[in-house]
Amino acid sequence: KQEVTQIPAALSVPEGENLVLNCSFTDSAIYNLQWFRQDPGKGLTSLLLIQSSQREQTSGRLNASLDKSSGRSTLYIAASQPGDSATYLCAVLQGGSEKLVFGKGTKLTVNP
Amino acid sequence: GAVVSQHPSWVICKSGTSVKIECRSLDFQATTMFWYRQFPKQSLMLMATSNEGSKATYEQGVEKDKFLINHASLTLSTLTVTSAHPEDSSFYICSAWDSRDSPLHFGNGTRLTVT
Numbered sequence: 413k414q415e416v417t418q419i420p421a422a423l424s425v426p427e428g429e430n431l432v433l434n435c436s437f438t439d440s441a442i443y444n445l446q447w448f449r450q451d452p453g454k455g456l457t458s459l460l461l462i463q464s465s466q467r468e469q470t471s472g473r474l475n476a477s478l479d480k481s482s483g484r485s486t487l488y489i490a491a492s493q494p495g496d497s498a499t500y501l502c503a504v505l506q507g508g509s510e511k512l513v514f515g516k517g518t519k520l521t522v523n524p
Numbered sequence: 525g526a527v528v529s530q531h532p533s534w535v536i537c538k539s540g541t542s543v544k545i546e547c548r549s550l551d552f553q554a555t556t557m558f559w560y561r562q563f564p565k566q567s568l569m570l571m572a573t574s575n576e577g578s579k580a581t582y583e584q585g586v587e588k589d590k591f592l593i594n595h596a597s598l599t600l601s602t603l604t605v606t607s608a609h610p611e612d613s614s615f616y617i618c619s620a621w622d623s624r625d626s627p628l629h630f631g632n633g634t635r636l637t638v639t
Contacts, residue, residue, distance in 0.1 A: 443624060444624075444625070446627060446628060448630075453615075453633070453635070454632050454633060455528075455530070455617045455619075455630035455631050455632045455633045456568075456617070456619070456630040457630070458627035458628060458629060458630075461626075461627045463625070501567070501568075503628075505624065510556060510573055510624065511558075511570060511573065512558075512570075512628060514567050514568050515567070516566075516567045517567060
């Protein structure tokens with residue numbers, strides 16, 4: 413059974429700092445991996461999708477990497493801003509499945 | 525970008541009544557829609573998966589007679605909470621994609637409070 417773990421559970425940084433969020437998964441037979449952010453009381457916003465054949469994806473100040481063999485992904489946020497404050501979730505899609513398996517998220521606070 | 529619209533954003537109902545939540549994909553054809561439930565400060569719990577024109581597939585422990593899901597078209601799915609009770613109070617979120625190779629897009633959720 414696939415398990416997704418996100419470390420740390422919470423992170424507080426000053427504005428402008430570069431930071432890394434970690435995601436690990438137990439079964440490397442994934443189809444793709446997705447990073448989301450969730451603001452309080454809202455749904456999830458898709459940030460980056462990495463297919464299993466890819467190593468990384470970039471969007472603006474965000475860069476997500478994938479090392480399938482070691483079961484790890486990282487989300488790198490450059491020059492963090494207070495507006496980046498949210499909970500970040502990673503989720504993996506298994507091959508042959510339609511269900512995403514979510515981690516419990518990392519709650520990020522960027523202090524002005 | 526792709527947009528999923530979910531309505532209502534919040535609803536308060538009396539115990540014993542039914543509530544319908546709509547989920548629409550606005551600019552893509554949602555071949556598959558998913559319904560989640562989220563408890564405070566917890567991660568998402570998948571309730572059911574629905575494909576257009578087919579019966580929904582419910583996760584273990586989710587009562588299909590209480591949570592009726594209809595996916596009648598490629599742009600609309602509905603979740604009806606029947607005979608709601610206070611323990612059904614929760615945050616319900618729908619999501620959709622047009623294929624497994626696409627990002628999963630979420631609605632903004634519905635906060636249901638049953639009094």
